Amino acid sequence: MDLDLAPEDAVFRDKLRAWLKQNLPQAARRRSVSEGEAPGARLAAMKAWQRKLHAAGYVAMGWPREYGGQGATLMQQTLLSEELVRHKAPGLVGMMGLQMVGPTLIHWGTEAQKRRYLPPILTADELWCQGYSEPGSGSDLASLKTSALREGDHFVVNGQKIWTSNAQIADWMFCLVRTDKAAPKHAGISYLLIDMKTPGIMIRPLLQMTKDAGFNEVFFDNVRVPVENVVGGLGQGWAVANTTLLHERNMLGSTTQTQNIFEALLRVARTTLRDGRPATEHPVVRQRLAALKIQVEAMRLNAYRNLTATLQGKKPGIEASITKLVTCELNHQLAATALDLLGPYGTLYRGSKHLRDDGFWPYELMFSLGLIIGGGTAQIQKNIIAQRGLGLPRFK
Ligand SMILES: Cc1cc2nc3c(=O)[nH]c(=O)nc-3n(C[C@H](O)[C@H](O)[C@H](O)COP(=O)(O)OP(=O)(O)OC[C@H]3O[C@@H](n4cnc5c(N)ncnc54)[C@H](O)[C@@H]3O)c2cc1C
Incomplete structure (x- = not known):
C-alpha cells in the first residue's frame, strides 16, 4: 500500500481544493438540519450546486467521455469524493442517477438509452428514484410482485413499491417488475425505466422519525410503459439490479x-x-x-x-x-x-x-x-x- 500521491494526482487535488474554496456555497458548508427553508428553494439550490460542479468537470468524472464524463482515473474519483466530504460540500441531488442508474445504463443500456438518459442525469435536469422494495419484499427482493404485462408495444404495470427515497421529486424511476409469473423467482424479473409523470402513478409520503418525509409509497394502477424502456433485456432484471446494488453500497x-x-x-x-x-x-x-x-x-x-x-x-x-x-x-x-x-x-x-x-x-x-x-x-x-x-x- 502506497499512501503517497503521484505528482499529477497531487496537482489534481490542489486544483480541486482551490476550486472548492472559491465555489462552495457558504450556507452549505455545514450539514444544516434547520427548519424554515422552503423545500422548493432547497431543491433549486441543490440542482444549482450540481450544475456548477458539472460545469467545472467534477460530476461523474469516472464516466466515459462520450457520455459526459472525464474518463478520470479511480484515484482522481477517490480524491474528488474525499475532498467533497472533507469540505462539507452538500450532497448531490442527482445521486441516484449519478451513482446508481447511470453506471448501470453505461454497463447494460442500449446506445439509444445511454444517449437519452445520461445527459440529464449529469445536469440534474432529471432526477431518479429506485423502485425495488415492496411491502412483502425487502431483503428477499426477488419475491417482488409488481407486475408488468405486455400489451402490444407497452407494458402495463400494476402493484406497489415502498420506502422509495425521493419519489416525490423524481422524474424517473428505475424499477424492478415481474414480467413472467411462470418463470423461476429470479428469472421472471425485468428492470424497467418508468416516467413518474405517467398516468396511474400515485405517491404517498412516509414520515420518518427525523420529521422528514424523504421516502414514499408508490402505487401503480395500469401504468403504461414503452417496451423499449427495459434495460438489459427481458427477464435479465436480477443481474441488472445487482449492478445497481453494488454501486449503491459503494455510495452509502x-x-x-x-x-x-x-x-x-x-x-x-x-x-x-x-x-x-x-x-x-x-x-x-x-x-x-x-x-x-x-x-x-x-x-x-x-x-x-x-x-x-x-x-x-x-x-x-x-x-x-x-x-x-x-x-x-x-x-x-x-x-x-x-x-x-x-x-x-x-x-x-x-x-x-x-x-x-x-x-x-x-x-x-x-x-x-x-x-x-x-x-x-x-x-x-x-x-x-x-x-x-x-x-x-x-x-x-
Ligand atoms: C433510509 C432508507 C431508504 C430506503 N430507500 C429505498 C429506495 O429508495 N428504494 C427502495 O426500493 N428501497 C429503499 N429502502 C428499503 C430498503 O432497501 C429495505 O428496507 C431493506 O432492504 C430491508 O427490507 P425490509 O424493510 O422489507 O426488511 P426485511 O427484509 O423484512 O427485514 C426485517 C429484518 O429481518 C432481517 N433479515 C431478513 N432476511 C434475513 C436473512 N436472510 N438473514 C438474516 N437476517 C435477515 C433484516 O436484517 C431485518 O433486520 C430504504 C430503506 C431505508 C431505511
Whole structure:
C-alpha cells in the first residue's frame, strides 16, 4: 500500500481544493438540519450546486467521455469524493442517477438509452428514484410482485413499491417488475425505466422519525410503459439490479464522512464538562473515544487497502459490503456517544435556540439508523461477507 500521491494526482487535488474554496456555497458548508427553508428553494439550490460542479468537470468524472464524463482515473474519483466530504460540500441531488442508474445504463443500456438518459442525469435536469422494495419484499427482493404485462408495444404495470427515497421529486424511476409469473423467482424479473409523470402513478409520503418525509409509497394502477424502456433485456432484471446494488453500497459507506463525524465528536468532548473537567480528561470517556477512533482508523486504512487492490487490477469482492456495514453502524455509535456527552441538551431538536451543532447529533442518530437498513440491512451484509468472503455455508 502506497499512501503517497503521484505528482499529477497531487496537482489534481490542489486544483480541486482551490476550486472548492472559491465555489462552495457558504450556507452549505455545514450539514444544516434547520427548519424554515422552503423545500422548493432547497431543491433549486441543490440542482444549482450540481450544475456548477458539472460545469467545472467534477460530476461523474469516472464516466466515459462520450457520455459526459472525464474518463478520470479511480484515484482522481477517490480524491474528488474525499475532498467533497472533507469540505462539507452538500450532497448531490442527482445521486441516484449519478451513482446508481447511470453506471448501470453505461454497463447494460442500449446506445439509444445511454444517449437519452445520461445527459440529464449529469445536469440534474432529471432526477431518479429506485423502485425495488415492496411491502412483502425487502431483503428477499426477488419475491417482488409488481407486475408488468405486455400489451402490444407497452407494458402495463400494476402493484406497489415502498420506502422509495425521493419519489416525490423524481422524474424517473428505475424499477424492478415481474414480467413472467411462470418463470423461476429470479428469472421472471425485468428492470424497467418508468416516467413518474405517467398516468396511474400515485405517491404517498412516509414520515420518518427525523420529521422528514424523504421516502414514499408508490402505487401503480395500469401504468403504461414503452417496451423499449427495459434495460438489459427481458427477464435479465436480477443481474441488472445487482449492478445497481453494488454501486449503491459503494455510495452509502464513506470512510471520510465517518472521519469527519469523529472529529466533530472530539470537538464536543473537548467542550463538554464531566465532573467539572473537559470530558476528554475523564477516563471512561477517553476509553470510549479511543475504541471509536480505532474503528475509524481501521476503516480509513481499509479504504486505502481496497483502493490499492483495485488500482492493481484485483477484482472487487466484498469490500463494499464491509465498508457499508461498518461505517453505517459506526456513524450511529458516534452520534450516540455525542448525545451521551451532551446530556439533556442532546435531546433538543429543531426549533430550539440551544441546539448544539445546529441539531446535527439527534438528526444523525436517527438518520444513521435508516442507513443501517437501506441498501441491504446489516444482517444481509454480514451474510454476504460470510458466504462470499469467508466461504461459510449458506444459512437455511
Ligand atoms: C433510509 C432508507 C431508504 C430506503 N430507500 C429505498 C429506495 O429508495 N428504494 C427502495 O426500493 N428501497 C429503499 N429502502 C428499503 C430498503 O432497501 C429495505 O428496507 C431493506 O432492504 C430491508 O427490507 P425490509 O424493510 O422489507 O426488511 P426485511 O427484509 O423484512 O427485514 C426485517 C429484518 O429481518 C432481517 N433479515 C431478513 N432476511 C434475513 C436473512 N436472510 N438473514 C438474516 N437476517 C435477515 C433484516 O436484517 C431485518 O433486520 C430504504 C430503506 C431505508 C431505511
